[in-house]
Amino acid sequence: MEVEVSLFATFQEGRFVRQRVSLPAEATAADLLRRLAIAPDDVGILVINRRDAPLNQSLSEGDRVTLIPVIGGG
Numbered sequence: 001m002e003v004e005v006s007l008f009a010t011f012q013e014g015r016f017v018r019q020r021v022s023l024p025a026e027a028t029a030a031d032l033l034r035r036l037a038i039a040p041d042d043v044g045i046l047v048i049n050r051r052d053a054p055l056n057q058s059l060s061e062g063d064r065v066t067l068i069p070v071i072g073g074g
Contacts, residue, residue, distance in 0.1 A: 001025055001061040003032065008068045011038060023059060030055040032065060044070035 006018045015036070023031060029048065033040055033055070045068040046053050059065070 001027070001059070003059050003061075003063045003065050005032065005036070006064070006066045008066070009071065010069050011042075011067055027059050028055065029053060029057045029059060029065065032059065033067075036067075038067065042069055044068050 001024075002020045002022050004018065005016075005021050007015055021032065021035060023035060029046055030040065033043065040055055043055075045066070046055065046057075047066040047068075048057055048059070049064055
């Protein structure tokens with residue numbers, strides 16, 4: 001299956017802004033992170049189809065996934 005992935009802020013460095021990514025049929029958001037070499041602890045916000053989602057969320061063909069990193073500050 002293919003999902004559309006949008007990366008923000010530091011996740012874009014050396015990667016892409018928006019791209020279609022191929023995954024196995026039973027993939028979860030955590031599988032997508034492994035495919036992209038993004039540590040789960042680095043993800044501040046995970047959105048699937050405009051809704052907040054957990055890492056164990058199953059993905060489906062055509063899903064739109066947005067990944068926003070943890071943002072530090074003081």
